[in-house]
Amino acid sequence: MFEEQVGRTPDSLAVECDGEALTYGQLDAYANVVAERLTAAGVGPDDVVALIVPRSVEWVVGMLAAWKAGAAYGPIDPSYPQDRIEAIIADTGxxxxxxTTTLDLAVDVIVLDNIMRDSPMVERPTDRWRELGAGDRLGYVISTSGSTGRPKPTLVPMAGIENTVAWYRSELPETGGLLIASSPSFDLTQKNVWAALSSGRSVVLAPDGFDPDAIVARVGHGDVAVANMSPSAFEAVVDSDEDSALSVLDVVFLGGESIRLNRLGSLLSGGVRVVNSYGPTEASDVVSFHAVTAHDTVSVPIGAPVPNMDLFVLDRSLGMVPPGVIGELYVGGVGVGRGYGNRAALTAERFVANPFAGGERGASDGGSRLYRTGDLVRWNGRGELEYIGRSDFQVKLRGQRIELGEIESALISHEAVSDAVVVLHSDATFGDSLVGYVVGTAVDASEVLESARAVLPTYMVPSKVLVLDELPLNASGKLDRKALPSPVFEAAEFRAPVTAVQEIVASVFGDVLGVERVGLDDDFFALGGNSLIATRVAARLGQALDAQV
Structure with missing residues (x-):
């Protein structure tokens, strides 16, 4: 489809980034040069080409070249530590x-800048890919974070990519460029490139990094119609849009996190279409979508399935649960990937036999396998899915099972809070405790805690709330939990105990909490205490005062 577009509009803009641009004809010619170099290096069908290139026109050249050579590509963010890059290359094989630069790796490195500068452009199409059928041919390999701390290579087939791109194109306006501000290694990034290049649109790449002001300025030029980001990243862009430049967009696709409608500013009222898209890399990126409407006043559903994809809400026995009942989401259909490279056990755990193969319950063609997402969902009354949370984001604290999302919702309900996240923090002295991180305007942490205590049981109230200027994001624009600062438990301004009982209480607090000095105004929980530690305090006070506490 891309090469057909080259034949129709060779002089149309194909890709631009930070002042550098290529037409369809130029992009095709450069990609042919690199594809020939890859073929000469022995690259062929089902081989993987590691693409260690920042967001740039060269990156798009590399993507096309890998496919023209009949291979798959594996995008790797160049900002990753060297050890992680080497681990991904080893796992993807x-x-x-x-x-774009010389790298010291265990495999041969082809430097794009040298080829594009020194080699004559080749206008004859490279036909290696024509020898291959699409079907289950490997398209790209996205290395996602693994629960073991080792990235796992997710194998995405060409058939799944084609299906996702076909759906995506059907939801796009007739004209206008597609803005890409996400990492080259992020799954949502891929469909934007291919949807644009297969339909004659331009790929507009934001400069490498994440600069909301620069993104707003580029949209303000007026030739961008579509933006696709994670909600966290897009909220930062909205906050930088002082002159309503984003109103020129036709549609914004958000995905990867829950959408907070109150953070979208005036976009909805201004006529910009907002679409919530959901899907895992393991199922070719998008499996369901929902266009935001006036009915979405509290939360935004993740929607109904895209064509040729099947969504099942199942219980632990893989039985279907009724509408309104929470279950785990399993995905079937043409987009289900091959599994994980070099992870046979994990593949067997997450990609399971499809008990509904053969078309039961509206399945498109059944398919032999389902991908187990780990996401908890339920069908609503309109036949769409509502996202509840991650099954593995449930924590157990002092015997109580807790969904962190429920606490986050309580914190966000405070009028001064615009964003919040809660984590289970482990401390050698105090053990496990809940810590909340909030962002907002003139936020008072004590007021937020008091508000949470009004709606949550005691065991779900965070031990501490930290106020941040913004929540940290990773290269994919999603929340980076590992970058959240560790809490520091501090004493209030000191007022010395006066009576004998006050002195005993202060001494016991200090001993149990490991605090050198405790005063009259110090809060037990602000110093790191929790309900479990409180039982030790009660016992110690009972002994010291010869009383039952």
């Missing part, structure tokens, strides 16, 4: 790497 990459035949070679493509980069």
């Amino acid at each position: 990459a035949r070679c790497a493509v980069s």
